Amino acid sequence: MRAGTEVRTTCAYCGVGCGVIATPDGKGGAAIKGDTDHPANRGRLCSKGLALGETLGLEGRLLSPRINGRDAGWDEALDLVAARFRKTIAEHGPDAVAFYVSGQLLSEDYYVANKLMKGFIGSANIDSNSRLCMASTVAGHRRAFGTDTVPGVYEDLEEADLVVLVGSNLAWCHPVLYQRIAAAKQARPAMRVVNIDPRRTATCDLADLHLAIDPGADVALFNRLLARIADAGALSAEFSAHVEGLEESLAAARADQGRTGLGEAEIATFLDLWIRTEKVVTVYSQGVNQSTSGTDKVNAILNCHLSTGRIGRPGMGPFSITGQPNAMGGREVGGLANMLACHLDIEDPAHRSLVRSFWDAPTMPEKPGLKAVEMFRAVAEGRIKALWIMGSNPAATLPDADAVRGAIAACDFVVVSDLFATTDTARLADVLLPAAGWGEKDGTVTNSDRTISRQRGFLPLPGSARPDWAILAEVGRRMGWKAAFDYASPAEIFLEYAALSGHAAAQGRDFDISALCGLDRSGYDALAPVRWPVTATRRGGRFFADGAFFTPAGKARMLPVTSRAASGHVDVEAPFVLNTGRIRDQWHTMTRSGRAPRLNRHLAEPFLEIHPDDADRLGIRAAHLVEVESRHGRAILRAMVTDRVSPGQVFAPMHWTAEHAPTGRIDALVAPFTDPISGQPESKACPVALRPYAAT
Numbered sequence: 001m002r003a004g005t006e007v008r009t010t011c012a013y014c015g016v017g018c019g020v021i022a023t024p025d026g027k028g029g030a031a032i033k034g035d036t037d038h039p040a041n042r043g044r045l046c047s048k049g050l051a052l053g054e055t056l057g058l059e060g061r062l063l064s065p066r067i068n069g070r071d072a073g074w075d076e077a078l079d080l081v082a083a084r085f086r087k088t089i090a091e092h093g094p095d096a097v098a099f100y101v102s103g104q105l106l107s108e109d110y111y112v113a114n115k116l117m118k119g120f121i122g123s124a125n126i127d128s129n130s131r132l133c134m135a136s137t138v139a140g141h142r143r144a145f146g147t148d149t150v151p152g153v154y155e156d157l158e159e160a161d162l163v164v165l166v167g168s169n170l171a172w173c174h175p176v177l178y179q180r181i182a183a184a185k186q187a188r189p190a191m192r193v194v195n196i197d198p199r200r201t202a203t204c205d206l207a208d209l210h211l212a213i214d215p216g217a218d219v220a221l222f223n224r225l226l227a228r229i230a231d232a233g234a235l236s237a238e239f240s241a242h243v244e245g246l247e248e249s250l251a252a253a254r255a256d257q258g259r260t261g262l263g264e265a266e267i268a269t270f271l272d273l274w275i276r277t278e279k280v281v282t283v284y285s286q287g288v289n290q291s292t293s294g295t296d297k298v299n300a301i302l303n304c305h306l307s308t309g310r311i312g313r314p315g316m317g318p319f320s321i322t323g324q325p326n327a328m329g330g331r332e333v334g335g336l337a338n339m340l341a342c343h344l345d346i347e348d349p350a351h352r353s354l355v356r357s358f359w360d361a362p363t364m365p366e367k368p369g370l371k372a373v374e375m376f377r378a379v380a381e382g383r384i385k386a387l388w389i390m391g392s393n394p395a396a397t398l399p400d401a402d403a404v405r406g407a408i409a410a411c412d413f414v415v416v417s418d419l420f421a422t423t424d425t426a427r428l429a430d431v432l433l434p435a436a437g438w439g440e441k442d443g444t445v446t447n448s449d450r451t452i453s454r455q456r457g458f459l460p461l462p463g464s465a466r467p468d469w470a471i472l473a474e475v476g477r478r479m480g481w482k483a484a485f486d487y488a489s490p491a492e493i494f495l496e497y498a499a500l501s502g503h504a505a506a507q508g509r510d511f512d513i514s515a516l517c518g519l520d521r522s523g524y525d526a527l528a529p530v531r532w533p534v535t536a537t538r539r540g541g542r543f544f545a546d547g548a549f550f551t552p553a554g555k556a557r558m559l560p561v562t563s564r565a566a567s568g569h570v571d572v573e574a575p576f577v578l579n580t581g582r583i584r585d586q587w588h589t590m591t592r593s594g595r596a597p598r599l600n601r602h603l604a605e606p607f608l609e610i611h612p613d614d615a616d617r618l619g620i621r622a623a624h625l626v627e628v629e630s631r632h633g634r635a636i637l638r639a640m641v642t643d644r645v646s647p648g649q650v651f652a653p654m655h656w657t658a659e660h661a662p663t664g665r666i667d668a669l670v671a672p673f674t675d676p677i678s679g680q681p682e683s684k685a686c687p688v689a690l691r692p693y694a695a696t
């Protein structure tokens with residue numbers, strides 16, 4: 001791309017999916033500004049997006065393949081990867097191999113990875129770090145709607161008279177959406193915002209009411225809401241014709257004795273406000289999803305919207321906000337162990353047959369594969385013998401991270417494709433493959449409101465780096481499936497799954513972009529942001545106001561749910577509940593954001609938020625070091641004494657890894673408990689012990 005030419009692309013970070021205009025400077029850098037034409041942000045960018053230009057450059061980049069630490073050519077590396085995967089499959093079967101992919105991948109990368117593993121290798125052992133982000137929402141959506149459908153659009157957040165934020169520090173984690181709500185509230189002072197979160201986060205600045213709920217008590221609170229909706233005569237008689245399970249759900253809600261930790265007066269204020277405000281949007285993210293009862297929490301929220309018919313209409317509906325830039329795209333092209341491409345179901349024989357014949361594939365697994373935590377447990381037990389990790393750092397970010405690190409280190413054959421050789425995971429690889437990064441490759445991402453946007457390259461590929469789709473396709477060809485992986489561009493891949501989506505829609509699926517099948521290469525290159533579905537008769541919009549759902553009966557399903565305690569129990573040995581999460585100016589394990597000096601200035605080191613009463617009792621002083629210990633690991637963090645957390649609860653950020661701060665690795669402490677339905681780990685409620693750190 002010529003220096004000085006403006007290129008429209010999409011931010012590398014969160015699921016808001018902001019449009020970015022990058023202007024390369026011809027020296028490997030680029031000026032960055034918000035895209036005023038992009039519907040997600042209309043020119044706004046947050047601190048992370050604005051600093052994207054500081055994260056470019058070749059320092060530390062992996063520029064050529066490496067085999068056991070030595071530089072190698074692509075032919076040698078790819079032949080080795082193909083041969084070792086073929087040999088493992090021949091000797092131990094297809095379920096002895098696995099791919100662990102990432103919400104950082106573009107949809108085209110994801111699609112090829114999914115096609116290679118499910119249609120040609122013949123295993124469903126492909127899962128994503130998105131499992132840690134929103135798998136509970138996927139499961140909750142599918143239980144209630146029949147498909148993983150986000151009903152609403154971002155404009156609903158501005159049109160609502162009441163925005164309820166649940167387990168979502170929007171101000172730091174999805175700042176542009178927070179700015180949009182703040183602007184709407186300023187324009188319409190009658191608009192109300194309720195923030196439900198155990199912590200008093202920056203998002204509370206916008207809230208009229210903060211409910212400092214007990215960790216994990218969301219089901220109990222939304223069951224209280226459902227029961228009150230019925231008692232107040234606010235059930236929708238009209239919409240009830242489109243819903244199953246109301247009576248059972250209501251009975252479960254009335255019977256739920258779960259504690260919320262809230263006072264009766266503040267609960268009543270919230271319930272009354274929700275019930276009397278028709279235009280209500282309930283926004284939720286990781287505080288709901290990252291829980292052993294995450295799927296039930298999602299359904300408890302959906303139940304309230306379904307019972308009142310407040311769904312799919314302007315300013316109304318449940319709204320899951322995804323963490324990663326392409327968590328949604330990965331869902332759409334089947335990048336999870338329990339899904340097929342285009343929201344088809346791996347456990348449905350007709351769906352399997354459709355995808356198999358569309359791909360002309362030799363095989364297709366009949367059961368879901370291993371979800372993230374299970375996958376690395378299988379690696380530890382030697383059941384997975386060849387593992388390919390793409391654009392992710394599971395040795396630092398999965399629960400019980402030290403055990404995961406040990407499992408990867410002991411695995412027979414590990415491939416890592418990434419930008420850097422220095423991540424905790426890349427250091428464990430037998431084969432390292434240099435992948436193209438943001439600004440260097442082309443493809444599409446889908447944001448939290450179903451808007452598909454192009455990511456466009458504006459920098460030359462560094463060294464011999466290649467896009468992930470090209471690496472995967474080359475391995476597929478070298479494993480013997482030349483025709484199926486004969487892609488020359490991401491456009492060809494996009495058009496293939498656009499065509500598949502039309503067939504899926506004929507099977508009653510929601511994800512339909514078949515009207516984009518006719519794009520030629522230049523049409524794909526010029527593709528403007530577009531919200532799906534994109535069909536001959538429909539473009540974008542909301543789902544479900546008409547009462548038509550994707551279940552076999554065509555009705556939504558309300559699910560009876562009952563609150564449960566978190567899996568880890570506090571006791572005298574581990575009396576504090578550790579909540580983990582993000583900070584404003586870092587992203588995941590800082591491989592990109594950590595390169596920007598202005599982002600590192602916000603909060604420069606790992607820390608632990610602790611309530612003043614607890615700090616006093618334990619003799620922990622502000623800014624002193626504190627030792628945090630669980631059954632799984634130990635960390636040493638700087639104490640931040642604050643009443644933002646309640647007594648008995650502590651908070652620590654999840655960004656620091658062995659690469660940056662060996663004693664600050666928080667996921668080494670987190671227990672590997674998962675939601676029994678979604679497989680999502682519980683990252684918000686881990687029992688820990690605290691003591692002042694005394695260096696020996």
Ligand code: SF4
Pocket residue numbers: 011012013014015016017018041044045046047048049050173174175176177
């Ligand atoms: Fe990027 Fe998210 Fe910030 Fe938008 S809100 S600029 S997508 S990090």
